[in-house]
Amino acid sequence: MVAGGEFKVTVSKTEVVAAVLPLQEHWLPLSNLDLLLPPVDVSVFFCFHKPSLQSMTFASMVAILKKALAQTLVSYYALAGEVVLNPVGEPELLCNNRGVDFVEAFANVELSELNLYNPDESIQGKLVPNKKNGVLSIQATELNCSGVVVACTFDHRIADAYSINMFLVSWAELAQSKPMSLLPSFRRSVLNPRRPGCIDPALDDMYVPLSPSPSPKEPVGATHDDHLISRIYYVTKDQLNELQSLASANGCRRTKLESFSAFLWKMIAKCGATNSERTSKLGIVVDGRSRLSQGDSEKSRLMGAYFGNVLSIPIGGQKIIELEEKPLSFVANQVHAFLENAVTQHHFLALIDWVEAHRPQPALAKIYINGTDDGPAFVVSSGQRFPVSRVDFGWGKPAFGSYHFPWGGDAGYVMPMPSPLGNGDWVVYLHLLKKQLQVIEREASNVFRPLTADYLNLMK
CATH class of the missing domain: 3.30.559.10 (Chloramphenicol acetyltransferase-like domain)
Incomplete structure (x- = not known):
């Protein structure tokens, strides 16, 4: 190659x-x-x-x-x-x-x-x-x-x-x-703030008004020879099922995304510098379309066609020592707990109101500008709806497709997508610190396998 x-x-x-x-x-x-x-x-x-x-x-x-x-x-x-x-x-x-x-x-x-x-x-x-x-x-x-x-x-x-x-x-x-x-649909009124607004104080832990614009910070744990880089791997269906099984305990079945995110959080915690008392942060992107239209068939139709951003990034924080030492099921429970409060209609309505209360001052997700006093941070964005098999312009389905997003933030970014082979595997785009990827490849090579032409059947 x-x-x-x-x-x-x-x-x-x-x-x-x-x-x-x-x-x-x-x-x-x-x-x-x-x-x-x-x-x-x-x-x-x-x-x-x-x-x-x-x-x-x-x-x-x-x-x-x-x-x-x-x-x-x-x-x-x-x-x-x-x-x-x-x-x-x-x-x-x-x-x-x-x-x-x-x-x-x-x-x-x-x-x-x-x-x-x-x-x-x-x-x-x-x-x-x-x-x-x-x-x-x-x-x-x-x-x-x-x-x-x-x-x-x-x-x-x-x-x-x-x-x-x-x-x-x-x-x-x-x-x-x-x-x-x-x-x-570009009907912005479906995302209008309420009058009067109702703001959840918890949003101040997730988003921050900017004044003045933040200066770029060196990512946590970065050294002069370390920087954020991108890699693409595949994770087999069997490995995903095994992670889900390990992440589910006491009758609480965790989703594949929760299980995968928890496993990756544990891996990245191993790169969390020397201070294991530091807090590592994980954000997971949540799409609010189905949440905002709960119980309303007309709004469900509108939100299903809505063009624009309907996202939130809830954040969980955990001490590095706990992420390293606790079992995967414990970490998956933490992921589920911080997600639970954000997958609701109330959360997205409150977020719309929060932005309105701060306008015209710009704001960002806190994890995008992760502070240098924190431990390693990254965001997982589920790309399971990625329509790779439907992007056929008349000469056949793609042999491969992926997002590429070196996003410029201080935290890492991860996007799992369905494999174009349609076999239940995932293709995973990772934008993380070089040393984090080295640890992942060294200690989890059975899970994260480098994407190859052989795997994608590109040799024909």
């Missing part, structure tokens, strides 16, 4: 793709939950084998992508706009159909040679676009083997993973001349 840095990417064309129909220019405010996101970009990429149809060339594939994109942007008009600050300094979306930057490129590498285990070298700055303008950028790259990588980079303030997944599926459906299975 060649190292990711040993191939070159040559850009052949760059253009802007706008919605196929003219749109009335208008402003779209961000919701209170959007305002909790920092100005960071998220990338997602899909790897495709060479099409079986000989008539399907890279040029014809790009033509399909662009035509379908122009059609999709009619409904997903927010992605064709740009973010502008309003008079009080808050970001708003100007829906002006400026369009999406679309890059065509060639990479002199075979699909089977891509070092997907190390996306910092093989993907970052090569196969995913650097978004310079607007909300969304797209890159289509032809490989030596006539395989193709299609990648997007988007502004996280405008969309969460659920939203961008909706867009990807709609784009693929229109590429195959199918009707869109779900039309997006």
